[in-house]
Amino acid sequence: xxxxxxxxxHPELPKNKLGYSVDYYEGALSTLCAGxxxxxxxxxxxxxxxxxxxxxxxxxxxxxxxCSSKTPAYFLSNSHGFNSVHGRMxxxxxxxxxxxxxxxxxxxxxxxxxxxxxxGQFVHVVRRNLNMxxxxxxxxxxxxxxxxxxxxxxxxxxxxxxxxxLFESIDLASLAIELGAGFVAQSFSGDKSQMIPLIKAAMNxxxxxxxxxxxxxxxxxxxxxxxxxxxxxxxxxxxTSTIDFVPxxxxxxxxxxxxxxxxxxMHDGSSxxxxxxxxxxxxxxxxxxxxxxxxxxxxxxxxxxxLFVDGDSQDLHHxxxxxxxxxxxxxxxxxCPGSIALEDINASLR
Amino acid sequence: MIDxxxxxxxxxxxxxxxxxxxxxxxxxxxxxxKHILLFPSTPRECFEMxxxxxxxxxxxxxxxxxxxxxxxxxxxxxxxxxVWDDNRKYKRGKVLNxxxxxxxxxxxxxxxxxxxxxxxxxxxxxxxxxxxxxTRGTSRDEYAAYTEDSGAYQKNMDRLMVKWxxxxxxxxxxxxxxxxxxxxxxxxxxxxxxxxxxxxxxxLKEENVFVDAMRIRAFPFNQDVxxxxxxxxxxxxxxxxxxxxxxxxxxxxxxxxxxxxIPILNxxxxxxxxxxxxxxxxxxxxxxx
Ligand SMILES: Cc1ncc(C[n+]2csc(CCOP(=O)(O)OP(=O)(O)O)c2C)c(N)n1
Ligand code: SF4
Ligand SMILES: [Mg+2]
Numbered sequence: 001x002x003x004x005x006x007x008x009x010h011p012e013l014p015k016n017k018l019g020y021s022v023d024y025y026e027g028a029l030s031t032l033c034a035g036x037x038x039x040x041x042x043x044x045x046x047x048x049x050x051x052x053x054x055x056x057x058x059x060x061x062x063x064x065x066x067c068s069s070k071t072p073a074y075f076l077s078n079s080h081g082f083n084s085v086h087g088r089m090x091x092x093x094x095x096x097x098x099x100x101x102x103x104x105x106x107x108x109x110x111x112x113x114x115x116x117x118x119x120g121q122f123v124h125v126v127r128r129n130l131n132m133x134x135x136x137x138x139x140x141x142x143x144x145x146x147x148x149x150x151x152x153x154x155x156x157x158x159x160x161x162x163x164x165x166l167f168e169s170i171d172l173a174s175l176a177i178e179l180g181a182g183f184v185a186q187s188f189s190g191d192k193s194q195m196i197p198l199i200k201a202a203m204n205x206x207x208x209x210x211x212x213x214x215x216x217x218x219x220x221x222x223x224x225x226x227x228x229x230x231x232x233x234x235x236x237x238x239x240t241s242t243i244d245f246v247p248x249x250x251x252x253x254x255x256x257x258x259x260x261x262x263x264x265x266m267h268d269g270s271s272x273x274x275x276x277x278x279x280x281x282x283x284x285x286x287x288x289x290x291x292x293x294x295x296x297x298x299x300x301x302x303x304x305x306x307l308f309v310d311g312d313s314q315d316l317h318h319x320x321x322x323x324x325x326x327x328x329x330x331x332x333x334x335x336c337p338g339s340i341a342l343e344d345i346n347a348s349l350r
Numbered sequence: 351m352i353d354x355x356x357x358x359x360x361x362x363x364x365x366x367x368x369x370x371x372x373x374x375x376x377x378x379x380x381x382x383x384k385h386i387l388l389f390p391s392t393p394r395e396c397f398e399m400x401x402x403x404x405x406x407x408x409x410x411x412x413x414x415x416x417x418x419x420x421x422x423x424x425x426x427x428x429x430x431x432x433v434w435d436d437n438r439k440y441k442r443g444k445v446l447n448x449x450x451x452x453x454x455x456x457x458x459x460x461x462x463x464x465x466x467x468x469x470x471x472x473x474x475x476x477x478x479x480x481x482x483x484x485t486r487g488t489s490r491d492e493y494a495a496y497t498e499d500s501g502a503y504q505k506n507m508d509r510l511m512v513k514w515x516x517x518x519x520x521x522x523x524x525x526x527x528x529x530x531x532x533x534x535x536x537x538x539x540x541x542x543x544x545x546x547x548x549x550x551x552x553x554l555k556e557e558n559v560f561v562d563a564m565r566i567r568a569f570p571f572n573q574d575v576x577x578x579x580x581x582x583x584x585x586x587x588x589x590x591x592x593x594x595x596x597x598x599x600x601x602x603x604x605x606x607x608x609x610x611x612i613p614i615l616n617x618x619x620x621x622x623x624x625x626x627x628x629x630x631x632x633x634x635x636x637x638x639x
Contacts, residue, residue: 057478073484073496080474081484096474103475328473332440339434346431 017053025050030074037189037215037230038068038137042075044192045106045135048199049076052247059104060096064089064118067144068110068137068215087118090125093132094316100326101317104203105132111152112142115170119151122172126179126208131315133202133209136172137189139217140228147220158225173307174293176210177286182313183209184289186304188233189216194305197245197272201306204245204266207313214302238296240281240305241274264309274306283309351415352400354423357619366619367420369541370591375415376569376599382507386517387569388416391544393429396422399567402522405441410517411468419590421542421621444470451480459483459494460506467513514570521568524575527551530562535635536582538575540566540596542621543588549624554631561586561631566596571603579606584638586631592617 013021025046030039049059056078063069065086072081084092093107114122114136125134140153149157152172153165176184183205185198195213202209214233216222222229227236241262248269262283264272274283281292289308296303323330353375357368375387388403390396396418403414444464451457451472457480460469469492472481483494489503490496497503529551539547544565551563564578579585579600587597594613600606614630616622 055478057482058475060474078479078482080482081486083484083486083488085487100473100475332438336434336438338436342432342434349429 016050018055020050022046022050024078025054025056025076027072027074027077030071032067032070032074033217033219035218036067036143037139037213037217038071039074040189040192041135041137041195041213041215042071044195044199046075047192048196048203051196052200052203054104054203058102059106061106061108062089062093062096063108064110064113065144066110066113066142067217068108068139069113070144071108071137087113087116087121089113090118090121090130090134094125094128094130097130097132097316098322099328101131101322102326105130106203107132107134109134109136110143111136111138111140111150111172115151115172119170123175123179126176126181126210128316129180129182129207129313129319131207131317133199133205133211135199135211135213137215138172138212138228139215139221140169140226141217141221143217143220147217153221154227157227158223160220160223160226162225164225171293171297173210173212174290176208176212177289177293177308181210181308182207182310184308185209185211185306186302187211187213188237188302188304189213190230190234191237191304194239194243197243198306200245200247201243201264201266201270201272201309204268204270205309205313206266207315214304233302236300236302238278238301238303240278240283240292240303240307243306244273246271246273264306265311272306272309278303283307284311351413353415353417355417355419357617363619365420367542367621368590368617368619369417369419369543370593370595370617371417372589372591372595372599373593375417378415382510384514384570386410386412386414386521388414388522389540389567389569390416390418390422391541391565393422393427394432397432399522401438406517406520409441409443409468409520410513411443411471412513412517417541419542444468446470446472446476446481448477448481451477454480456493457481457483458492460490460509461492462509462512465512466516467509467511468516469509518570518572521570521572523572524567524578525565526574526578527563527565529560530564531560532581533560533562534583535586535631536562536564536578536584537586537588537627537631538564538566538578538596538600539588541590543590546622546624546627547588550627550631553624553628557632559632559635569599569603571600575600576604579604579610583610584612584634585610586612586614586627586634588614588622588627590616590622 015021032039056076059079061072061079062082063072064084082092089107089109093105097105138152141150142148147160149159149165151170154169157165173184173186187195187198198211216230262274278292282288283306293303353371355368355371357363357366358370388399390399399416403416407414491502589596597611597613614627
């Protein structure tokens, strides 16, 4: 079911540069369980797009199947959406992006959607460096089908029926770093102040930007013994840094403690200022990021924040040298080599 | 999509030819589903139908599957030169631009405005406030909103059927042989069974046996296929699979009588021969005399 959100809004809601108030970026009323982490992530997406002054019709939202993949119905109702088949969002995003490089692509998926049925698609979209933001709403279970363990459930974690997961978990963020992703972050649905700057920075990253958000399933995986419950995550979370996203032209006004900050320039002139909390970690170094994550895992901590960023990342279009004009507006004149070229082909076969 | 058919099931004889994906391709996917199929028989037709397939896919807003086979895809063939009309325009189908959207009160992605079952579509990013919609695999109403309303669901399924009817006049027509003279027997074939079927007709002619012939080039079947079956007492359906898949498709879709459709089948992995066709037709005609 999709419910229509009541239209009434406070008339003096602040407007962004485009003259839209935040409600213009909302979607239909969510039908997820009250308290589901996914709804907080949707709210962070709405806020980020509002702050970034994004024209909703210039953004395409895509997803697979799952409670997480239902969320595109609950944000950005003025954007084009595509709810694809289970685990197949990356293919649809790749096709759409190749056809029109000028839109912003926001992919939303779940841990089941990405780490099980869609794993083959996930790894390839990472290594192709498709210019998109890919958010996994990670609850360690298949929420929509009533809470079976997913491949990201930690070994030893208990599910609602008290069963312990016997298998090693897949860490999507580490995997993304290893596969060459240029932007990898991790966050928690309960930490909106961290999520919003991460989403904004991801949208400004010129290539594949991955955010793994731990997002508790209150109905099936919020029990004692689960490592994806609100309580457990709150107790074991450790941030790499505090993050500020500074848009292009804006002045950096916050005062940062000397020596502890790293400024990462984004391609459009905006920058991300990270006040590092985690020692011995360099967000621009893959080894360092992986090490930090591995040692956090050994300590039983969940590392959140910016994990790795490559400021020189080049997206798929750059690599395969497609035309600057989106392919979907090229015409016969640009695309069809015509009868003369065909005659050459005929001749070569004679 | 291009399916270069080879023998199955599973990996089958991976280096051998067959025409055995007909039914799978026609009804691929769950639910009430039918797909548009094209059956080229020569390299030149592969070239032309591939271009046509893009036009059809956009006009009808649906995947188009071209069923060629290993014989055509991997063996050497003598071919007429390929030709291209430089004035040809891509057919993009019913796509609304920003001005057209401005003139519409409310855009409905699945609204059958023209009564042909093919609604209008938009390309993402066209208009700031109009034309965006949410594509989903689930049931939806005419405005692309999720619904489990039975009426809305059935209406959409019926619209898809109207679209199917419309596509019958858009897909390539069957090829009717100029020698057709109202004989009692006809032969129906498609794809690479063509060469041998034509040769078999010549062999039969030498023995004063005359048959009419039609080459099927697309599914859904054009009205002409129906008429061809109706106007003959016996139809030999020539194909390269065990289960007479094209014959089944004709029975299912055109309610053609099974008694009337005599299968001539080859499924040894090699292309069907004129000799086999010739012998089986003669045999049948002798037996029924
Ligand atoms: C091809 C296919 N296989 C299985 C299913 C059943 N199914 C629906 S949702 C789901 C798991 C979703 O898990 P996840 O991506 O983690 O999303 P969550 O609901 O936890 O947010 C499964 C297996 C399906 N819809 N399609
Ligand atoms: S089942 Fe779990 S994941 Fe799904 S909506 Fe409810 S709380 Fe969220
Ligand atoms: Mg999940």
